[in-house]
Amino acid sequence: MVYSAQMKKAVGALRSSLEDAGLGRQGDRFTRHGSHLPDPDAPLVLVACSGGRDSMALASVAATVSAMLGLRCGAILIDHGLSEGSDRVSLEAAANCRKLGLDPVLVRSVQVRRTSAGLEADAREARYEAIGEEAGRVNASAVLLAHTMDDQAETVLIGLIRSQGLDAITGMNHRMKRDGLDYLRPFLGLTRQETTEICRQQGLSWWDDPTNGDGFPDDQPLPADLPLRSRVRHDLLPGLSRFAGRDMVRRLTQGADLARRDAEYLDRQADALADQVVMPPEPDDADQGILARLDARSLSTRDSALRLRFLAHLLSNLGVPASSQQVESLDALASDWHGQQGPVFPSSYSAFRKCQVILICNDGVHANR
Structure with missing residues (x-):
């Protein structure tokens, strides 16, 4: 079969992503020409499919690459129930996945629990939770x-709008683990235009989410009540490219790759710092609600970038929600302590310094202050 340039690029990207995750060729027979069925116990990969152009292109490419490698390939579709006709969209996309030969094709309806994080974040959390459950079941x-290069550029801009620091510009990882399950993003090097071309070449139909602003006039800004990502996609990113006179999708994605390398190095150094500053627990710490003891003097001698990154990781691992300001307040207990109180975190967590020890506590069970 002769592949287009877009298809060759997509096949190579997915194959590399799978091989990097330890999901390479499953036997010598898959090196030979012809059709070879995977073994019944071959590893199973699932395409998270929305029915949009990007995920339909990925489903088509995954069917091809899985056959090359001897992997089983299925799909999972999540119906959030947030728009009229979403159930029909999911069923039509599932039918298209089955036509591609994917098996199993799983369709799951979810109830999105609304929180202060916002609808987009709440839907994402519900989606990942359902995907994890279904992936574990099979x-x-x-x-x-x-996710494509365009999604990566949008993520970087959203990170700059919403937050500060290095992590705001690192974008999405090519591979992440959540609840023990690997999630791979093989298309971060492809553009949305390339996935659209793959769908057209393969004769695939797709669905465009109206909340993305597709079909809205290019010379008019999207309404403010549409999701931030949609407005970044439709208004900000094209405007930024016009202003800079260059393709800012590619520039932002390249910058994210470079920033991520720096962030990963800092993460490794910050995690290694735990061996030097986290003190052994004392026998009654659990009863006292003490989650961690830190050597304040040792922590104070480290570079501020490492201290802040270490503390942010520590709080996350302890399940303590914290803002960047609260992390800095915690850091000040080591780097600039003059008897001040430590930060009070949400959900009844706090931190304070006692002599040369910083204590991070669950106030619900902490008895001795």
Whole structure:
């Protein structure tokens, strides 16, 4: 079969992503020409499919690459029930996945629990929770996500709008693990235009989410009540490219790759710092609600970038929600302590310094202050 340039690029990207995750060729027979069925116990990968152009392109490419490698390939579709006709969209996309030969094709309806994080974040959380449950039920080895270079550029801009620091510009990882399950993003090097071309070449139909602003006039800004990502996609990113006189999708994605390398190095150094500053627990710490003891003097001698990153990781691992300001307040207990109180975190967590020890506590069970 002769592949187009877009298809060759997509096949190579997915194959590399799978091989990097330990999901390479499953036997010598898959090196030979011809059609070879995977073994019944071959690793299963699932395409997270919305029915949009990106995920339909990924489903088509995954069917091809899985056959090359001897992997089983299925799909999972999540119906959030947030728009009229979403159930029909899911069923039509599932039918298209079955036509591609994917098996199993799983359709799951979810109830999105609304929180202060916002609808987009709440829907994402519900989606990942459902995907994880279904992937575990069928013993999937990995889930493929169809985020593209355009999504990466949008993520960087949203990070700059919403937050500060290095992590705001690192974008999405090519591979992440959540609840023990691998999620792979093989298309971060492809553009949305390329996935659209793949769908057209393969004769695939797709659905455009109206909340993305597709079909809205290019010379008019999207309404403010549409999701931030949609407005970044439709208004900000094209405007930024016009202003800079260059393709800012590619520039932002390249910058994210470079920033991520720096962030990963800092993460490794910050995690290693735990061995030097986290003190052994004392026998009654659990009864006292003490989650961690830190050597304040040792922590104070480290570079501020490492201290802040270490503390942010520590709080996350302890399940303590914290803002960047609260992390800095916690850091000040080591780096600039003059008897001040430590930060009070949400959900009844707090931190304070006692002599040369910083204590991070669950106030619900902490008895001795």
